[in-house]
Amino acid sequence: MHDHAHGIREGDSRRLLAVSLALTGTVLVVQVVGAILTGSLALLADAAHMLMDGAALVVALIASVVAARPADDRRTYGYQRAEVLGALVNGLVLLGLCVWIGIEAITRIASPAGTEVSGGWMLAVAAVGLAANMVAAWLLRHAQKHSMNVRGAYLEVLGDMLGSVAVIVAAVVILVTGWTLADAIASLLIAAFIVPRAIGLLREVFSVxxxxxxxxxxxTEIREHLRGAPGVRDVHDVHVWQLTRGAPVFTAHVVVEHDVLERGGSAALLTSLQGCLAEHFDVAHSTFQLETVGHEDRDAAHH
Structure with a gap:
């Protein structure tokens, strides 16, 4: 069996997500209280982003549990697509959050009169949020490479981490100069950082x-590689897709010489072809239909 996780098991990913969720929930409370006390829009935006991080982590945990359920007669590939749906929710939530932050920031920039922000508390609370997100990002850094769902949560944590940096900078500006519009500008920067990552995640989801x-x-490279196997004359009707991140699926029709089947070499050939895909192209799940020369499926031969 080929191991795509490279040491990161599904149970480990769930534990990492759970720890990250606990950190996120704790800091969320601190940020909300801090936003109320300081009057900081950027801190409130960062708290809202932290809330969405928590929601994303909950979705990721639920999707991870569902995805681990075994295949059945109705869902023959199992439930791995649940991870993709979880990532879809994460991406849409991120975009919605950006719209909300942008509207609130522009409103405050257009009407700055009477805006008061306590830079000292704003700085302290943002520093706590930054520390928590750095820990969460460190915990998820390996697992996110092998799970689209964990990657969605990881990107949100990264976004919130840089958002905390923006809040810290705004707080320092307010403390030094008293210019409270730095708070609203930091909010816009948070939204600007989130948008391309949300779009990239959604693009990957739609690709799957x-x-x-x-x-x-x-x-083309895979097809030519398989054609080089002993006894293989042609490879056609090739299809490659993925159930979720790190779970590619491959099917193809393989035209072989008559003597391959006559001497009972089909099993050895299939084992060789599947091993080739797993070793050279990181495809662990592959299905081949063997056809002899002159009896190939002509309807599919154009693929």
Whole structure:
């Protein structure tokens, strides 16, 4: 069996998500109280982002548990697509959050009169948020490489971490100069940072749902590699897609010489082809239909 997790098991990912959720929830309370006490829009925006981080982590945990359920007669590939749906929710939430932050910031910039922000408390609370997000990002850094769902949560943590940096800078500006509009500008910077990452996550989700070939997969190269196997004359009707991040699926029709089947070499050939894909192209789940020369499926031969 090929191990895509490279040492990161699903149970480990769930534990990391749970620890990150506990950190997020604790800091969220601190940030909300701090936003109320200081009157900081940037801190409130960062608290809202932290709330969305918590929601994303909850979705990630639920999706991770559901995805671990075994396949059945109705869902023959199991429930791994639950991770993709979780990532879809995360991406949409991020975009909605950006709209809210942008509207609130522009409103405050347009009407700055009477705006008071306590820079000292703002700085202290933002520093606590930054520390917590750094810990959460460190915990999730390896697992996010192998799970689209964990990656969605990881990107939100990164976004909130840089958001905390923006709040800290705004707080320092307010303390030094008294210019409270730095708070609203920091809010816009938080939104600007979130948008491209949310779009990138949604693009990856739609790529999976549309069953496109995984990014970086060269179908022509795979086909030519398989054609070089002993006894193989042609490879056609090739399809490559992924159930979720790190779970590519490959199917193809393989045209072989007559003597391959006559001498009972089909099992050895299948084992060789599957091992080739797993070793060279990191594809652990592959299915081949063997056809002899002259009897290939002509309807599919154009693929």
């Amino acid at each position: 749902l549309s069953e496109s070939a995984p990014q970086g997969t060269r179908v």
